[in-house]
């Protein structure tokens with residue numbers, strides 16, 4: 259639909275509010291200030307061309323600290339208050355997604371608010387004026403918001419990969435530096451990268467703590483008292499706590515390393531509100547990489563402390579993941595399957611590596627050749643990639659739409675039937691008996707109608723049950739492809755292979771019947787010399803074990 263607006267008649271500069279916000283999808287090389295300024299110039303020039311002047315400085319809102327949800331964006335909350343003022347007629351912004359990139363609930367609230375306050379939204383990229391009392395505009399607006407949301411979801415996934423890449427190169431990506439360091443930025447080619455630098459004063463305290471713990475044999479609580487008595491300020495709170503000492507003693511940043519710990523976002527419901535909370539994955543479940551920063555504690559001292567703590571053995575570099583399948587394959591008995599290598603005393607390989615249940619002595623499940631399992635996992639990924647390709651080619655997004663159409667039609671039909679039933683009853687209760695149907699005919703018609711209604715209800719129910727899942731196949735395709743390519747790359751880091759695999763596969767349950775020694779078939783023959791019936795074995799072919807088929811129960815990630 260095309261509408262012609264005479265903007266100069268509709269709006270005056272004082273009717274408007276300008277809202278500026280940098281979103282995560284914007285050019286990361288531009289600072290917030292630079293980006294907002296760029297958008298501001300765009301909007302100013304639109305206003306000058308169309309409504310004869312710029313929006314007043316006091317009506318401009320700059321969101322500098324930006325959250326995804328409206329409740330986290332304080333400047334925008336002021337804007338929402340401001341549009342309740344009837345003199346304000348429009349919000350000018352760069353594009354629709356500046357207003358909301360949150361979830362559908364946020365979007366719904368926003369649309370209602372704009373609609374009932376009769377507030378127009380003017381965007382400069384693309385140039386458009388949204389009149390939310392108009393159904394077409396509302397639909398367009400909603401669509402843009404949703405796309406923004408989908409884009410954000412996608413962006414989150416990608417940027418997570420980017421973060422992992424940064425950490426694997428040794429950069430320190432968290433916002434807070436560990437005690438003992440300052441967080442600084444250094445140039446890496448043309449890019450600014452975050453890393454750590456010794457904070458002399460704090461680093462001395464760290465060295466003191468390690469020395470007290472390892473060399474002076476002081477316990478953690480006594481260390482706290484000692485530091486407090488020296489009036490050394492604690493990292494948090496008034497006094498030193500033995501928890502923070504414990505964390506510090508195991509902090510691998512002190513030996514010049516960085517770590518990657520995948521955080522899982524969990525949705526929590528609190529007082530009827532949904533809140534996202536990040537929960538750390540289980541203790542020790544992280545990757546360690548060589549950092550770009552200098553160590554402030556020697557490795558010997560650090561590992562001596564680890565030995566004393568008697569835990570955290572995973573932090574030692576020699577227990578790095580060397581098996582890309584680690585944590586993915588479980589035996590039918592429920593235990594994990596581990597890689598087992600067989601070496602001679604001189605270090606040469608005695609036997610090919612195998613994957614073995616951790617409790618094989620109890621469950622007796624046969625092991626598998628490691629190479630064979632890798633091949634099976636490659637096949638699983640390859641098969642799923644083919645499967646995803648089929649979905650993309652057959653445009654399953656479309657099939658979801660068609661299915662929804664079918665449900666809509668059925669629901670319309672059901673509504674018609676219900677109306678028909680009502681009118682039949684109305685007719686049958688007509689005050690003039692001559693207008694009524696003969697009772698048997700009414701009964702028959704009514705029964706047919708009820709049967710048809712039930713049939714339709716059944717059809718709706720089964721249509722809902724068979725509704726195809728709506729999956730972002732493009733994203734899935736990328737994810738599986740990257741995992742397979744990395745697994746096929748002999749130079750790839752096994753830890754990275756492992757992480758990428760875990761993004762595709764939840765769990766593989768392995769079962770295989772217990773191998774048995776093949777009993778050599780004894781054959782009976784007649785020994786002419788001895789004149790006796792005797793038994794002999796056929797020629798031996800080495801260890802004769804049955805090789806039962808491997809069965810895998812695979813649970814892929816959605």
Ligand SMILES: [Zn+2]
Pocket residue numbers: 589590591592593615616617618621622623
């Ligand atoms: Zn087992």
